[in-house]
Amino acid sequence: MFTEAMRESIKKVEATRAERMATEPRRMTAEEKDELLKSYHPDYKAEGFVEIKIGPNKGEKIPTELGNLLHSNSRLLDVDVDLTKVDYETDVLVIGGGGAGSSAAIEAHEAGADVMIVTKLRIGDANTMMAEGGIQAADKENDSPVQHYIDAFGGGHFAARPELLRRLVMEAPDAIRWLNDLGVMFDKHEDGEMVTTHGGGTSRKRMHACKDYSGAEIMRTLRDEVINRKIPVIEFTSAVELIKDDKGQVAGAVLLNMETGDYMVAKAKTVIIATGGAGRLHYQGFPTSNHYGATADGLILGYRAGAPLLYQDTIQYHPTGVAYPAQIFGALVTEKVRSIGAMLVNAEGEAYAHPLETRDVSASAIIRECAQGRGVETPLGSGVWLDTPMIEILHGEGTIEKRIPAMMRMYLNYGIDMRKEPILVYPTLHYQNGGLEIGGDGFTKAIDNLLVAGEAVGGIHGRNRLMGNSLLDIIVFGRNAGKAAAAKAKEVELGAMNLDHVKAYAEELKAAGLESEQVSPLLLPKYARHER
Amino acid sequence: MENMVNVYFFGKRYQVPADLTIMTAMEYAGYTLTRGCGCRHGFCGACATIYRIKGQNELKTCLACQTQVQEGMYIATIPFYPQDKRTYDIEAIKPTQQIMMELYPEIYSCIGCNACTNACTQDLNVMQYIAYAQRGEYEKCAEESFDCVGCGCCSVRCPAGITHPMVGLLARRLTGKYIAPETEHLKVRVDEINHGKYDELIEQVMGKPITEMKELYNTREIEK
Numbered sequence: 001m002f003t004e005a006m007r008e009s010i011k012k013v014e015a016t017r018a019e020r021m022a023t024e025p026r027r028m029t030a031e032e033k034d035e036l037l038k039s040y041h042p043d044y045k046a047e048g049f050v051e052i053k054i055g056p057n058k059g060e061k062i063p064t065e066l067g068n069l070l071h072s073n074s075r076l077l078d079v080d081v082d083l084t085k086v087d088y089e090t091d092v093l094v095i096g097g098g099g100a101g102s103s104a105a106i107e108a109h110e111a112g113a114d115v116m117i118v119t120k121l122r123i124g125d126a127n128t129m130m131a132e133g134g135i136q137a138a139d140k141e142n143d144s145p146v147q148h149y150i151d152a153f154g155g156g157h158f159a160a161r162p163e164l165l166r167r168l169v170m171e172a173p174d175a176i177r178w179l180n181d182l183g184v185m186f187d188k189h190e191d192g193e194m195v196t197t198h199g200g201g202t203s204r205k206r207m208h209a210c211k212d213y214s215g216a217e218i219m220r221t222l223r224d225e226v227i228n229r230k231i232p233v234i235e236f237t238s239a240v241e242l243i244k245d246d247k248g249q250v251a252g253a254v255l256l257n258m259e260t261g262d263y264m265v266a267k268a269k270t271v272i273i274a275t276g277g278a279g280r281l282h283y284q285g286f287p288t289s290n291h292y293g294a295t296a297d298g299l300i301l302g303y304r305a306g307a308p309l310l311y312q313d314t315i316q317y318h319p320t321g322v323a324y325p326a327q328i329f330g331a332l333v334t335e336k337v338r339s340i341g342a343m344l345v346n347a348e349g350e351a352y353a354h355p356l357e358t359r360d361v362s363a364s365a366i367i368r369e370c371a372q373g374r375g376v377e378t379p380l381g382s383g384v385w386l387d388t389p390m391i392e393i394l395h396g397e398g399t400i401e402k403r404i405p406a407m408m409r410m411y412l413n414y415g416i417d418m419r420k421e422p423i424l425v426y427p428t429l430h431y432q433n434g435g436l437e438i439g440g441d442g443f444t445k446a447i448d449n450l451l452v453a454g455e456a457v458g459g460i461h462g463r464n465r466l467m468g469n470s471l472l473d474i475i476v477f478g479r480n481a482g483k484a485a486a487a488k489a490k491e492v493e494l495g496a497m498n499l500d501h502v503k504a505y506a507e508e509l510k511a512a513g514l515e516s517e518q519v520s521p522l523l524l525p526k527y528a529r530h531e532r
Numbered sequence: 533m534e535n536m537v538n539v540y541f542f543g544k545r546y547q548v549p550a551d552l553t554i555m556t557a558m559e560y561a562g563y564t565l566t567r568g569c570g571c572r573h574g575f576c577g578a579c580a581t582i583y584r585i586k587g588q589n590e591l592k593t594c595l596a597c598q599t600q601v602q603e604g605m606y607i608a609t610i611p612f613y614p615q616d617k618r619t620y621d622i623e624a625i626k627p628t629q630q631i632m633m634e635l636y637p638e639i640y641s642c643i644g645c646n647a648c649t650n651a652c653t654q655d656l657n658v659m660q661y662i663a664y665a666q667r668g669e670y671e672k673c674a675e676e677s678f679d680c681v682g683c684g685c686c687s688v689r690c691p692a693g694i695t696h697p698m699v700g701l702l703a704r705r706l707t708g709k710y711i712a713p714e715t716e717h718l719k720v721r722v723d724e725i726n727h728g729k730y731d732e733l734i735e736q737v738m739g740k741p742i743t744e745m746k747e748l749y750n751t752r753e754i755e756k
Contacts, residue, residue, distance in 0.1 A: 030750050125570040125578060139721040142755065146733045153737075154749030162738040170734060173721040183622060183705030185674060185712065192713030203754045213679065216575050220682065221708070224701055228619045236566065258566050291571040327553050327600055331573045405679055409654065410574060413598055527556075528564040 001325070001415045006424070009376050012349035013385050013422050020343060021390060025354045033361050040364040040371065043314055043463075048284040054508040056308035056446070063315065065281040069300055071509065072518040074502045075240045079263065081254055083243060083497045086267045088234070090116045091489035092482070093252055093268035095239045095298060098126025099215070099471070100454025101274035102222040103478030104485065105231050113486035115231055118266065120238030120258055120523055121293050124223045127276055127431075127455060128474055130291060131215025132334035132406060133199065134207040135179075135475075136468035137172035140196065143204040145169040152469055155201040155358045156433075156462025159311065163440040164460045168469065168476055175475040176208060184221050185210055197339040199467030201358035207468045212334050212404040215471055237264070238297065238523050241502055242271060242305045242450070245495035250305065250450045252497065258523070267497065269489040270449045272442075272481050273298040277432040277455040280525040286429040287330025289318055297521035298456040302436045304505045307444040310458035311434030316465055319344075319362035321428020323376075323383025325414045330428045333407060335359070335467045337386060340403055341394040345385040345422065346374040352384075360464040363427040376424055383424035392419050433465055434458035442481040449492050453481035537603040540586075554581055554596035554607055567611035574598040577683035577697075580610045580653070593651045593685035613684035616695045620702075627706040629668030636699050639666055641692040648686035648696055654679050658686045658696050665699050671711050673703035 002010065028036070038044050050067040052060050062070065092108045094101045097119030108115040117123060138148040148169040153160055176194075180186060187195040187209050196205045210217035226233060239253035243265070252267040275298030279290025288294070303309060320333040338344070338355040344362070346352050346369045353365040366384050369375050375382035391399050400408050400419045411418045435458035438444055442451045454474040461469060509516070535550040539557060546561040555569060570578030579596035586604030596609055618635040625631050632639065639662050648658035657676055664673035677700030686696040724730070737745070 030746070121566075121570060122576075122578060125576055130571045130573055130575045139715075139718045141717060144733070145725065145730050146737055147752075149734060149737055150745070150749055150752060153745060154752075158742050158745055158749075166734055166738060170725055170730065173718060173725060177718055177722050180715070180718070181709060183708035185678070185704050185708040186715075188712055188715065190713065192715045193717060194715055198755070203752050205755055211678065213575070216681070217678075217704075220701060221705060224617075224705065225622065227617060228622065230619065289573065291573075291576070292565070292569050326551050327556075328573070328598075406575070409679070410598070414600075524564070524566070526564075527559040528562050529560050530562055 002421070006376055009347045010422060012347070013345050013387055016349035017387065017390065020351045021393070025343070025351045027354045028357060028361065036364045036368065037360060040367045041360055042284050042286070042317060045284065049313060053512045053514055055303055056306065057312065061313045063281070063283045063313065065283055066278060066296055066299070066312065068518065069296065069520040069522060070303060071514045072516045072520040073506065074304065075256070075519045076254060076499060076502060077506055081263050081265065081499070083265055083499070085265060087264040088116060088266040090114045090266070090268050092270050092272065092485045093118070093266050094272045094274055095253060096274035096276060096454070097123035097233060098274060098276050098454060099128030099219055099222060099474035100478035101272070102226050103475050104272050104274060104453055104482035106222065106225055106229065107479045107482030108486040109229050109231055111483055111486035113489055117226070117231065117233045118237045118239055118255055119233065119235055122235050123226065123233045124219050125291055125293060126219065127290055127294060128215045128471065129219045130289065130332065131471050132212040132332060133336040133339065134209035134214045134468045135176065135471035136199065136202070136206050136466065137176045137208060137472065138169065138204065138206050139173040139176060139194065140204070140206065143206055145172065147204055148172065148206065151201060151203050152461065152466055155466045156464050159462035161459040167440055167480070168460055168473055171476045172472055175472060175479070178479070179218060179221070179475065182221050182225055184218055187211065197336065198356055199335055199339060200356045200362060201466050207339060209336065212336055212406045218471060239301060240521060241499060242301050243497050243499060244305060244501050245497050247495045248447065249492065249494065250447055251494050269492040269494060270451065270485040272451045272453055272485050273302055273436065273456050274453045274478065275456050279429045283315055283429055286317060286427070287321060288429040289321055289330060289332035290429070293524065295522040295525060296432070297523060298452070299435060300521040302444065302450070302452065305450070305501050306446045307450060308437050308446060309434060310437040311463060312458065314433040314463040315429065316359055316431035316433055317363040317427040318430035319359055319366055319427050320386055320425040323381065323424040323426035324378040326380055327414060328410060329380055331410065332428065332430070333386060333423065333425055334404065336404060337388060337407060340399065341391045343387045343390060345387050347376045347384070348374055358464055358466065366425070366427055370426065378424060381426060383426040385422040386425045387422045388418040389420055389422065431455065431465055431470060433461055433463055442477060442484050449488055451481045451485050453477045537601055539601050540606045542608055543606065548601055550601065552601055554599050554601055555579060557601045568596065568609040572597045575681060577681035580613065580683035580685050581607060582610065583607045593653055595653045595683060610684070610688070613688060615684055615687060615698060617698045622705060622709060627670055627710040632665050632668065632702070635702065636695070638692055638694050639699060642666070642694060643692060645691060647689040647691070651685040651689040653683050653685055654681060656680060661700055662694060662696060665703055670703040670706045673700060674707035677703065
């Protein structure tokens with residue numbers, strides 16, 4: 001249901017369609033991209049950041065909302081938790097029930113370890129479930145892991161940690177094989193060849209997909225496998241602090257029952273933080289494509305325990321979030337829509353940029369178009385057109401229903417048929433490029449039995465991530481973390497458990513003059529309205 | 533003043549803006565959601581909801597995050613549905629008709645009422661995919677059930693006690709693992725990597741100075 005003004009603009013989009021389809025828009029030069037990012041990318045907006053006042057990354061910048069949480073109090077400051085009363089005991093404790101946590105649990109179980117998952121919502125309530133477009137792997141003849149490395153390294157502004165990126169690309173084909181053997185239904189041709197497409201910034205078509213339910217198909221398969229293996233999953237139970245021992249190792253976590261408010265103690269020889277992203281912190285007021293629980297909890301727990309962050313100041317804004325209608329504002333419109341042919345077009349009907357620039361460049365270009373008055377006004381802001389009818393013209397009628405059914409369904413709920421009309425998009429807060437720093441084997445550098453996997457890790461992608469490399473990263477690094485944690489658990493001898501680091505952190509806050517009324521981790525965003 | 537509508541959460545009336553979804557309307561009314569809220573974008577199935585419009589008797593099912601409020605909506609979200617998932621070893625089972633009979637025998641008690649299809653929040657032909665499962669046509673069952681988000685609304689309405697999402701999931705895993713054609717180029721590449729074919733090449737790029745990497749990246753050829 002578009003407004004009259006939007007309909008007028010659609011006429012311009014339709015008028016230029018044939019001409020636009022005849023020419024591929026030019027890709028920007030490296031210099032043009034740098035200039036655009038500096039002028040319009042939210043990461044360059046100084047007022048969106050604060051300085052970290054304490055801890056290993058003291059003096060570095062961090063998004064204001066995340067910084068406020070780092071500078072907040074532990075939930076346990078005035079709570080007397082009896083650490084000698086152990087409610088759960090295990091070799092490997094996985095915090096988080098998304099794709100990374102589930103992959104880790106499966107591999108730890110396969111390695112013979114006792115493993116359990118705690119998750120503050122349900123297993124599968126995670127960004128993995130919502131990943132639509134696909135997963136990268138260089139498994140075709142014209143491609144190679146080296147090519148994949150170059151694409152990801154350049155797309156991430158040459159900042160990725162080489163040892164991490166090497167793992168990502170070298171273990172990618174095996175990740176696809178593992179998923180395929182678990183029963184994930186990848187899109188294939190009749191002869192078994194994978195259907196692959198481009199993503200923004202890829203130089204080869206290496207995006208594997210399961211329609212536009214790629215993450216959902218992977219997540220529900222992993223969840224099914226976790227349950228088949230009878231791995232304990234403690235749902236609606238969040239970790240609120242790590243527990244350490246007198247040798248400086250981690251020894252488990254204090255858990256909070258989200259429904260009763262009771263605290264419990266989980267003791268473990270190794271702990272894997274797989275808590276995901278931070279979209280629900282709504283940096284700089286952006287809407288988000290993330291799930292309800294994406295509040296950076298693991299970063300807070302890890303940092304309080306002494307693990308450093310890396311690239312915490314770089315955030316991915318997905319160029320194509322829903323700008324209209326309001327009911328689905330900020331929801332993800334998969335990059336696959338552009339992979340299979342739709343162009344980005346401004347209010348005047350101009351294809352102002354190549355549709356498959358990297359995400360940071362593409363998002364910045366949309367923000368520029370809108371800031372300079374070439375966007376389409378919406379009740380909640382503005383947006384540009386994503387010319388979806390091009391897909392049906394290029395690949396034939398029925399392509400949208402077959403390749404991107406979730407997108408079609410989402411818009412049809414609100415009376416918009418993307419097969420016939422273009423859709424309005426604007427960047428949405430999508431991914432945390434940074435996170436806790438790990439070495440190639442998944443362990444944090446500060447604590448040698450604490451591991452991190454998935455979106456909570458920083459450094460795999462550098463300062464921008466390519467489409468399809470996060471589904472890949474949760475599988476590759478989730479599996480590795482599970483194997484490494486299981487092996488490590490065999491040699492760990494735990495000492496006396498304590499929460500001294502929590503007290504010490506509180507002292508540091510005080511010494512830095514930081515007095516906050518807030519507690520962290522946040523656990524859930526505060527959306528309930530209590531005004532009367 | 534915004535356009536407001538009256539809705540009833542668990543029977544209690546609230547006035548909420550008409551352009552909200554059921555989920556955001558609950559938050560507008562002051563609810564802090566723990567159960568019944570997951571991805572908020574229609575992929576996870578956490579927010580299965582039953583509603584009825586005042587003056588009508590038909591019960592409808594939906595996802596709270598994907599459904600706009602209407603005047604006179606009586607709404608009950610379903611915090612948890614005790615789905616009966618049977619466990620199995622994916623390596624040990626085979627895609628024969630037998631396996632569905634063993635794991636989910638109740639699908640043969642389907643009385644053809646179509647309540648599952650009517651309840652589906654994704655507009656899937658649920659009864660049809662159960663029929664495919666009964667016949668051991670797993671590929672068709674997988675295809676027909678592919679967009680399932682597992683909200684469980686179908687199962688709530690089923691007089692035969694079938695857990696439809698789990699049947700579809702089993703069919704999809706069987707299809708993905710055993711029925712779909714094998715991918716030769718994937719096997720080849722995994723073998724090549726395991727045999728060290730790329731070890732030296734990757735070491736080389738990892739060791740290159742940034743200026744060289746920039747040159748390599750900015751001049752790389754892009755497949756059409």
